[in-house]
Each structure stands twice: as C-alpha cells, then as structure tokens.
Amino acid sequence: xxxxxxxxxxxxxxxxxxxxxxxxxxxxxxxxxxxxxxxxxxxxxxxxxxxxxxxxxxxxxxxxxxxxxxxxxxxxxxxxxxxxxxxxxxxxxxxxxxxxxxxxxxxxxxxxxxxxxxxxxxxxxxxxxxxxxxxxxxxxxxxxxxxxxxxxxxxxxxxxxxxxxxxxxxxxxxxxxxxxxxxxxxxxxxxxxxxxxxxxxxxxxxxxxxxxxxxxxxxxxxxxxxxxxxxxxxxxxxxxxxxxxxxxxxxxxxxxxxxxxxxxxxxxxxxxxxxxxxxxxxxxxxxxxxxxxxxxxxxxxxxxxxxxxxxxxxxxxxxxxxxxxxxxxxxxxxxxxxxxxxxxxxxxxxxxxxxxxxxxxxxxxxxxxxxxxxxxxxxxxxxxxxxxxxxxxxx
Amino acid sequence: xxxxxxxxxxxxxxxxxxxxxxxxxxxxxxxxxxxxxxxxxxxxxxxxxxxxxxxxxxxxxxxxxxxxxxxxxxxxxxxxxxxxxxxxxxxxxxxxxxxxxxxxxxxxxxxxxxxxxxxxxxxxxxxxxxxxxxxxxxxxxxxxxxxxxxxxxxxxxxxxxxxxxxxxxxxxxxxxxxxxxxxxxxxxxxxxx
Numbered sequence: 001x002x003x004x005x006x007x008x009x010x011x012x013x014x015x016x017x018x019x020x021x022x023x024x025x026x027x028x029x030x031x032x033x034x035x036x037x038x039x040x041x042x043x044x045x046x047x048x049x050x051x052x053x054x055x056x057x058x059x060x061x062x063x064x065x066x067x068x069x070x071x072x073x074x075x076x077x078x079x080x081x082x083x084x085x086x087x088x089x090x091x092x093x094x095x096x097x098x099x100x101x102x103x104x105x106x107x108x109x110x111x112x113x114x115x116x117x118x119x120x121x122x123x124x125x126x127x128x129x130x131x132x133x134x135x136x137x138x139x140x141x142x143x144x145x146x147x148x149x150x151x152x153x154x155x156x157x158x159x160x161x162x163x164x165x166x167x168x169x170x171x172x173x174x175x176x177x178x179x180x181x182x183x184x185x186x187x188x189x190x191x192x193x194x195x196x197x198x199x200x201x202x203x204x205x206x207x208x209x210x211x212x213x214x215x216x217x218x219x220x221x222x223x224x225x226x227x228x229x230x231x232x233x234x235x236x237x238x239x240x241x242x243x244x245x246x247x248x249x250x251x252x253x254x255x256x257x258x259x260x261x262x263x264x265x266x267x268x269x270x271x272x273x274x275x276x277x278x279x280x281x282x283x284x285x286x287x288x289x290x291x292x293x294x295x296x297x298x299x300x301x302x303x304x305x306x307x308x309x310x311x312x313x314x315x316x317x318x319x320x321x322x323x324x325x326x327x328x329x330x331x332x333x334x335x336x337x338x339x340x341x342x343x344x345x346x347x348x349x350x351x352x353x354x355x356x357x358x359x360x361x362x363x364x365x366x367x368x369x370x371x372x373x374x375x376x377x378x379x380x381x382x383x384x385x386x387x388x389x390x391x392x393x394x395x
Numbered sequence: 396x397x398x399x400x401x402x403x404x405x406x407x408x409x410x411x412x413x414x415x416x417x418x419x420x421x422x423x424x425x426x427x428x429x430x431x432x433x434x435x436x437x438x439x440x441x442x443x444x445x446x447x448x449x450x451x452x453x454x455x456x457x458x459x460x461x462x463x464x465x466x467x468x469x470x471x472x473x474x475x476x477x478x479x480x481x482x483x484x485x486x487x488x489x490x491x492x493x494x495x496x497x498x499x500x501x502x503x504x505x506x507x508x509x510x511x512x513x514x515x516x517x518x519x520x521x522x523x524x525x526x527x528x529x530x531x532x533x534x535x536x537x538x539x540x541x542x543x544x545x546x547x548x549x550x551x552x553x554x555x556x557x558x559x560x561x562x563x564x565x566x567x568x569x570x571x572x573x574x575x576x577x578x579x580x581x582x583x584x585x586x587x588x
Contacts, residue, residue, distance in 0.1 A: 006424040032436075118436070139459070171459050175433035176420045178455070274457035364460045 002247065003181040009172035012140040012179055013079065013105045013165070014039035016147035018049055019187035022103075023074030023194075026054035026065035030084035031117045032169035033107035037079055059084040063091035063102075070100040071209045073199030075151065078102070081169055082109035082123045089127070095162045096131030097225060098210055101154030102162040104132075105147065108270065108323075109169040110359045118360020119169040121269070121323040124298075125333045131225050133163040133232055134299040136269040141179050142296075143167040145249060148182070151191050152239045158231040166298075168271040170360065186246060229300045236297060253302035254309070255294040258284060261314050262291025264375040267306075267338060268321035269295045272356075272363050279368040289314070290372050295334065303341035310338070311347035317378040318351045319371045321391065325355045331388050350378045356391035367392050399452040400543060401462045405481050406471035409441040411532030415471070416447035418536055418558060419545075423451045425554045426546050431456055444479050451545060469539050470494060471518075471531050476505040487511040492538045492584070494518040494531050499587040513588040514542050516580055525576035526569065533573050537580035548581050 007015060014036050017025065025044075027037035037053075044053040052069075056062045059080055066076040080088065085106060095102050110116040111123050124134060133153060137143040146165040154163040167173060182190075200209060213221060233253070240251040255273070258280050259265065266276050273294035283290040293309060295302075310318055320339075322332020330336065331353035339351050354371060357363045371391060378384060402419070406412025413434040420432030431450040437443065448462045466489040470481050473495035485491060490512035495502065502513065518534035526533075540551045555577055559570045 006420065006430060138457075168459070170433075170436055174436070175431055175459070176417055177431050178424065178429050271459035274459045278458040362461045364463065365458060 003183065005179050005181050006176050007140055007179050008035070008174055008176050009140040009143050009167045010035040010107065010174065011039060012144040013147055013167075014043070015181065016144045016187075017077055018043045019182070019184050020075075020077070020148070020151065020191050021049045021188075022051055022077045024052045024054065024066065024069035024076040025078065026056050026062045026069070026076065027078045027080070028056050028059045028062045028084060030059070030081050032109055032119075032173045033079045033081040033084070033105065035173070036105055036107070059087040060091060063088040063095060066102045067091060067095050067098065067100055070095075070102050071098065071199065072201045073196050075194040076102050077104070079105040079107065081107045082111050082117075085123045085127065086111055092127050092130045092132065094210065097221065099160040099225070099228070100162060101151065101160055103147065103150040103154060104162065104164040105143070106164045106166045107169045107173045108166050116359040117169075119171050119323070120358050120360065121166075122325075124164075124166050125324040125326070128299060128333060131161060131229065132299060133159075133161055133229070133236075134297075135163065135165050136296055136298055137165060137167040137172070138271060138273045138294065139172050140167075140175070140177050141249075143172065144179060144181070145243065145247070145251065148187060148191065149239050149243050149251075151194070153232065153236050155194060155196075156235045157197065159228050159235050161225070161228050161232060166270065171271045180247070182247065190243070190246060232300050233297075233302065251296060253297040253305055255292075255296060256309060257292040257294065259291040259293065259309065259312070261289055262312070263289040263314055263316045264372050265291045265293055265310065265315055265318045266321060266368060266371055267293045267295065267310075267318060267334065268323075269298065269334065270323070272321060272323065272368075275363060275365055276368050279365045279372070282365065283369065283372055288372065288376070298334070301337050301341070303337070304345055306338060307341040307345035307347045310342060310349060310351075311345075315349055316380045317375040318349055319354055319375055320351060321354045321356050321371070323357045325358060329388075350380065350382050350384050352378070352384055352387045352389055354389050354391040361392050363392060398454070399450060399456070400467070400545065401465045402449040402451070402467045402469065402539060402543065403462050403465040404447040404449075404469045404471065405475050405479055406445055406447070406532075407475065408443045408445050410471050411530060412445055412469075412471045412535075413447050415469075415532035415536040416449055418555075419449055419539060420451075421558055422540065422551055422554045423449075423545055426550060428452065429454060429456050435461060444475055465489065467492070467539060467543050469535055471535050473497065476502070480507075482506050482509040485509060485511065490514060490542050492516065492535070492542050494535055502587070512542075512586060514538065514584055514586050516584045518580070521576055521579045521583065525579060526572040533576040534580040537577040538584050541581055541584050552577060
C-alpha cells in the first residue's frame with residue numbers, strides 16, 4: 001500500500017511535484033521555500049521528470065512564466081515565500097483573473113520589514129482577496145496531500161482558478177517527520193492529464209489572453225471569478241472524497257477535533273493546530289471540555305459551515321488565533337471572516353481574537369492552554385470588552 | 396504521550412549538530428518510531444550557537460513547538476557551557492551528554508549544579524583518530540543513542556552503516572572512519588554523575 005517515509009515539509013512538496021511531473025516549473029529561491037525548487041531541479045537534472053524548469057531572475061518573472069506556460073496549455077507550478085510572493089503580487093491577480101489553474105506551494109513566512117525570515121501568515125493574508133484558492137496544511141503530510149489534490153481542484157471546468165497550498169515556514173518546511181507517500185502510478189492516475197478546453201497553442205482556435213477589459217465587461221468577468229470561487233467548494237469536497245478512497249485520509253473544509261461536546265474552542269490554521277491538539281488532549285484529561293477547529297480551506301471561505309460548527313449548544317466561547325496582524329484595530333483576518341460568518345448566519349457566541357506567533361515567535365502548548373483559561377472566564381451572554389488580544393507578546 | 400522522548404542539541408554553526416539531529420531522527424524512524432527532527436534557525440554563520448531538536452515516540456507526534464523541558468541535552472561544543480544555559484528545563488531523571496575532556500569538578504558549576512546524570516565523551520580525539528579531522532557530530536550521535544537507549548548498539552550500528560553508504564555514496568572512503576567513530580564512542584562514553 002502506501003510508502004512509509006520521513007521527509008521535511010519542503011521535501012514532501014518537492015516529492016509531490018515529482019510525482020505530478022508538471023510541464024513547467026518556474027521559480028526563484030527564497031527562504032524558507034528555497035529547497036522546493038532546489039530539490040525539484042535535481043529531479044529535472046536526473047531525468048526523473050520531464051518538466052521544463054525555468055530558473056527565472058525574480059518572483060515576478062516566476063509567476064509571469066507560469067502564466068505564459070499555463071495560458072499556452074501546459075500545467076505549471078511554482079513555490080515561494082513572503083517577500084517573493086510580494087514581488088509576484090501584480091501577476092498573482094493576473095493569474096487568477098485569466099483563470100489559469102497554476103499551483104503554488106507557499107511556505108509561510110513573515111513579510112519584511114524589519115527583515116525576518118521566520119514563520120507567520122502575513123504573506124498569505126496579503127493575497128487573501130486575490131482570487132486564489134488557499135489550502136492550509138498542519139504538517140508535511142497535509143502539504144503533500146493538498147498538493148496532490150490541487151490540480152484536480154484548480155483545473156476543474158467549474159473552477160479554473162489558481163491554487164496555493166500553505167504550510168508553516170521552518171516549523172514544518174524544515175522539520176523531518178513521518179509521512180505516508182502514495183506510489184507514483186497511483187498519483188499519476190489520481191491527478192490525471194491536463195486537458196485545457198481553451199489554450200493559446202491551439203491553432204484551431206486562435207484566441208487572445210488578457211486584452212483590455214473596461215467598464216463594459218470587467219465587472220462581469222469579476223463576477224465569473226467569484227462564481228468560480230463559489231463552485232470551488234463543491235469541487236474541493238468531491239476531490240477530497242475521492243482522495244480519501246485511495247488514501248484513507250479524510251479532508252474536509254475544516255477539521256473538528258474533539259468538538260462533539262466542546263465548551264471552549266480554539267480556531268487556527270497550519271502547524272499550531274497540531275500543538276493545539278496536544279493541548280486539547282491535556283485539558284480533556286483534566287476534565288475541561290476543550291475543542292479545536294482547524295481551518296484547511298481558507299479560500300473559498302466556508303462561512304456557513306463554520307458558523308454552524310461554532311454554534312453547537314455546548315460551546316460557551318471561542319478564540320480565533322491569527323498568525324498575522326491585520327493592523328486594522330479590529331482583529332486578524334481569520335477572526336474577521338469567522339465573526340462575519342457568525343453574524344450573517346445569526347449565530348451568537350462570544351468570539352475573541354488572538355494575534356500570535358508573529359515573526360516566528362514560538363507558540364507553545366502552555367500558551368494555547370492560557371487561551372483556554374481565558375475562554376473559561378467568558379460567559380456565554382457576555383459582551384467581551386477586550387476582544388482584540390495578543391498571545392506570546394513580551395510585555 | 397508518556398513514551399515521548401525529547402532531545403535538545405546545542406552546537407556551533409558548522410559542527411554538524413543539525414545533521415546529527417536529522418541522522419538520529421532517521422535511525423529512530425528506521426526502528427519504526429514516530430520522529431521529529433528540526434533545527435532552530437537563527438542567524439546562520441559559522442561558530443554561532445545553534446539549537447536543534449528531536450522528538451521520538453511510539454505514537455504520532457502533533458506538537459509543533461520548540462522543546463523547553465527535554466529528557467536529554469547534547470552539547471557538541473563545551474565552550475557553549477560558558478554562554479548558553481544548556482540545562483534549562485532539563486529533566487532530572489534525564490541526562491546531559493557533553494563533548495569535553497574536562498572532569499566533573501570543572502563541569503558541574505557550569506551546569507548550575509544539575510542533579511541528573513552527566514556523561515562526557517572526547518569527541519575530538521575520537522574524530523581525529525577515526526576520521527583524521529574534527530567532525531564532532533558523528534561521535535555525539537552515538538553518544539546520545541547510548542545514553543538515551545533509544546535503540547540497541549547493534550541496531551544503531553547496522554542502521555548507520557546503511558545511512559552512511561547512502562549519504563556518502565560519492566565518498567565511500569569515509570564510511571569506515573565514520574563507523575569507527577561510532578564504535579569508539581559507544582565504548583568510551585563516561586558517566587561522571
């Protein structure tokens with residue numbers, strides 16, 4: 001069956017890319033994602049993949065090359081982090097608005113400055129409205145699995161949107177951990193061949209890509225992008241179900257950990273969710289009904305489903321942990337999405353925001369335990385007077 | 396989670412502490428364990444103090460933070476005893492293993508009178524004897540395997556021989572020396588306390 005291995009998060013992604021064997025990979029090195037194109041270029045040199053590897057001179061060019069390749073009718077992938085993503089920013093929007101299902105591995109890192117190479121989610125949050133599907137990964141296994149599912153989702157005719165798979169820089173990208181890999185032929189069969197309906201190199205259907213789009217049409221084209229993002233929910237669900245059939249690993253929009261009777265709930269993304277599981281287990285042994293909701297699918301945002309999950313009658317209070325400060329005097333991005341979802345769906349539970357882990361500040365089980373302690377001080381009908389909080393900030 | 400073993404490495408950039416940490420993860424993985432091996436990245440430069448971590452257990456490991464209360468600490472360079480609090484959080488039923496030629500009287504005050512077990516190994520002379528150069532990480536890897544009892548000496552040596560054959564596929568001449576460094580360490584490690 002599956003192959004028992006131990007790989008870092010970066011090795012896991014590079015391995016998934018090798019098994020997918022895309023037509024084009026264009027990338028520029030930036031810590032902590034550097035190893036992904038580095039490992040992949042080795043596969044290219046060793047003849048283990050047929051990919052055209054384009055060693056570009058910047059991330060702007062990396063995304064431009066992916067756009068050109070994908071528009072031409074080929075399957076393109078890239079990897080980056082933080083300021084690399086910032087330099088791509090113009091082309092990030094072009095990729096999604098041209099409806100090109102490029103797949104990117106984003107190894108999350110703080111966007112400078114001052115200069116910091118460590119993990120937080122400020123890079124991802126900077127492109128959360130750019131029209132990319134965004135999947136978050138707790139560990140190397142989830143990063144690998146999400147990449148294997150990525151093309152099936154992105155290239156679906158009802159979607160046609162680019163997709164990024166996020167994981168935490170260094171914390172999972174550079175940590176060696178156990179992983180279950182799929183055999184090459186199973187990956188090949190699952191991912192399938194890319195058969196674009198419309199593409200530039202189809203001489204039977206001459207077309208223009210990205211021409212002028214003014215007052216008369218841009219609005220409708222943006223609506224189509226929004227529709228595609230709405231459609232993506234169903235496709236992500238379908239692909240995840242199919243993936244479970246071949247791997248036994250179940251992926252939903254979000255993971256509910258010990259939520260059946262939970263009274264106090266922490267919501268977070270990526271590696272912190274693993275630490276939170278440990279904390280929840282510890283607290284459960286002490287009789288405290290702690291639970292975790294780990295968001296996997298951040299874009300499209302499963303607003304209705306999360307609102308429903310957080311409104312179980314047992315739940316007394318919720319903390320949303322954001323690894324990025326929106327610097328808006330009103331809470332982190334995930335917090336805003338969740339509170340908005342609850343308001344719109346008429347679900348009322350006290351929800352507090354914690355900004356944490358900025359610039360690689362280590363997030364410990366003790367810190368998460370302190371959040372659960374804070375939550376126990378909130379009564380269900382309270383108006384929380386200090387909802388915008390920090391975790392692990394030195395005083 | 397009771398079976399979980401947590402190890403913290405202290406070394407200096409360029410000494411191979413990170414590599415040793417990853418090799419330990421590899422060796423434990425090969426005996427069927429769940430493992431984590433990860434360095435704490437800081438300003439990367441030769442000689443700067445670096446830290447790396449291992450978690451090794453019989454169950455899946457979900458925790459993703461640094462290690463603050465290790466069962467074992469490995470000190471790859473004894474000059475770190477003067478500038479890093481190497482015994483911070485170290486459990487007294489655990490142990491510290493140090494690459495040094497110093498005796499207990501010289502070491503103990505630098506360990507804040509740590510009450511747990513203290514082991515030393517002269518990784519420099521072993522490395523020079525076995526490899527002709529100073530690579531402290533191979534002896535220190537053997538030292539922590541011995542001290543922690545993560546696996547038997549025989550299983551460890553057999554596994555490492557395979558690893559070295561893979562790792563040094565293009566430099567087969569160093570395999571024998573590395574194996575010798577492991578064997579010398581297993582034989583020479585000293586328990587001072």
